[in-house]
Amino acid sequence: MLISELSDRSGLTVQTIKFYIREGLLPRGEAAGATRARYDRRHLERLRLIRALRELGDLPVAAIQKIIAAVDDEGAGLPELFGATQHALGPHVEPPDDPHWRAAREDVDALVRELGWRASERAPARDLLAQAFVALRRLGFPITLRDLRPYVRAAADVAEHEIGRVADGEPRDRTVHTLLVSTVLYEQVLTALHRLAQEDAAARRFAP
Amino acid sequence: MLISELSDRSGLTVQTIKFYIREGLLPRGEAAGATRARYDRRHLERLRLIRALRELGDLPVAAIQKIIAAVDDEGAGLPELFGATQHALGPHVEPPDDPHWRAAREDVDALVRELGWRASERAPARDLLAQAFVALRRLGFPITLRDLRPYVRAAADVAEHEIGRVADGEPRDRTVHTLLVSTVLYEQVLTALHRLAQEDAAARRFAP
Incomplete structure (x- = not known):
């Protein structure tokens, strides 16, 4: 999907999505031309998690970065990941x-x-x-x-x-x-x- | 007991106790001379309640007054009294x-x-x-x-x-x-x- 659809389905503005990409919270999409990129279900899932962390935990971007890093670190077990989230x-x-x-x-x-x-x-x-x-x-x-x-x-x-x-x-x-x-x-x-x-x-x- | 002992046993200063009396949260003690008054267990119990309402509920004096009024109104049943506290x-x-x-x-x-x-x-x-x-x-x-x-x-x-x-x-x-x-x-x-x-x-x- 293009960023417009990602925005629509995640309920986040294109601006916010671009901000999350710059902050390293969301991986870049796959290039589909000079100025376009394609996104998939994993991007949507990630955006839902970020949104939940912001809305429910009222967490600053730095705390979210830590949790996202733990999510991406396949070496960290789920209990550690959950512990890190609770701690944040x-x-x-x-x-x-x-x-x-x-x-x-x-x-x-x-x-x-x-x-x-x-x-x-x-x-x-x-x-x-x-x-x-x-x-x-x-x-x-x-x-x-x-x-x-x-x-x-x-x-x-x-x-x-x-x-x-x-x-x-x-x-x-x-x-x-x-x-x-x-x-x-x-x-x-x-x-x-x-x-x-x-x-x-x-x-x-x-x-x- | 005198106000000094009431203060000691309730953990509240004499000043605070006098403030609660002025605000109508605590009944006056029984006169025991021109400048002294005696207090009993009911005063102590009441002060413990006020302190708990302040510390736990972080309630303003006006909200505590409402609860105290309900405590003193023997016509109000305990469920109503509890409901009023929850509401406050x-x-x-x-x-x-x-x-x-x-x-x-x-x-x-x-x-x-x-x-x-x-x-x-x-x-x-x-x-x-x-x-x-x-x-x-x-x-x-x-x-x-x-x-x-x-x-x-x-x-x-x-x-x-x-x-x-x-x-x-x-x-x-x-x-x-x-x-x-x-x-x-x-x-x-x-x-x-x-x-x-x-x-x-x-x-x-x-x-x-």
């Missing part, structure tokens, strides 16, 4: 240098070990969890494994389902795209449903 | 005037009805869910009940557990506080665990 997404908590924070972060690491979860030591979600632990303790809510178990089970069930969305043998762009959507948009789905379910559970318990 | 918390999505949004919001309402969940028509979580639906569709991810079911189950299980944290007959301040912590901090716990579980599920599926 953040949120990055600034760990304060205080004993409560260090204790909470150690609890998080112990929990992940105990669960046997394979998650990078540098995963930003570890800090996010430690931050919640610190706040809970400060407000007088002790954290017990018994209290965490329903969350662990819910998270694991949902994640298992999400990995199932990835089809075998699909292109790496598409896989990262699918995982990204799970991380960002289905996280929002989970949060919204959690709040609605809380309202319902409160109504069932406290209303006649 | 937001996030408030600005619904765009477009057919995709309206269709998504109708789908959300149909889903809530189908589940039999008792959630206010004005619950901000409905808009949050509609927003995610619009984004998913725009990125080419159709939404099916089959795909949503694991999230619904996870949300319901976790919410049921959270409502169980509220002890029977505890003061209304305390109940709202507990529900607020579930909404804000345990939501963060769920999000962080979800991301870690995704990384683990990706590693188990894609790594040797």
Whole structure:
């Protein structure tokens, strides 16, 4: 397809597509004359991924370049690629240098070990969890494994389902795209449903 | 207790406590001389709630006043009180005037009805869910009940557990506080665990 069709099908302007090519995010098309180039499905797939990274992750071009480089590096396994995407997404908590924070972060690491979860030591979600632990303790809510178990089970069930969305043998762009959507948009789905379910559970318990 | 002890036990300065009294968020203490007043456990409980609303919800004083008024209005049931707190918390999505949004919001309402969940028509979580639906569709991810079911189950299980944290007959301040912590901090716990579980599920599926 020509760049005009690529623009039409990706929902991005020709200008934006040319910008992505200059930034090295999108490979050049195959020359088809002096001023024209042809693009194929892989270009479209790549543009969809870039668009999702921009819109969902609100990521700067530099962060997208890193993810795209990992997508193109066939030597990097999918788990590493997914880890890199999660890392780029953040949120990055600034760990304060205080004993409560260090204790909470150690609890998080112990929990992940105990669960046997394979998650990078540098995963930003570890800090996010430690931050919640610190706040809970400060407000007088002790954290017990018994209290965490329903969350662990819910998270694991949902994640298992999400990995199932990835089809075998699909292109790496598409896989990262699918995982990204799970991380960002289905996280929002989970949060919204959690709040609605809380309202319902409160109504069932406290209303006649 | 005197205001100095109240300050010590609540972790708030005397100045802040006096400000909350002036704003009508905290009842005055019982006069104990010309310039002194005595405070009790209810004051402490109330201050803990105010602090949690400020720190967790990042709420302005006006929003806290509304919640406190609902806490003090014994005629308002706990579900209404919880609904008011959720509404104050937001996030408030600005619904765009477009057919995709309206269709998504109708789908959300149909889903809530189908589940039999008792959630206010004005619950901000409905808009949050509609927003995610619009984004998913725009990125080419159709939404099916089959795909949503694991999230619904996870949300319901976790919410049921959270409502169980509220002890029977505890003061209304305390109940709202507990529900607020579930909404804000345990939501963060769920999000962080979800991301870690995704990384683990990706590693188990894609790594040797």
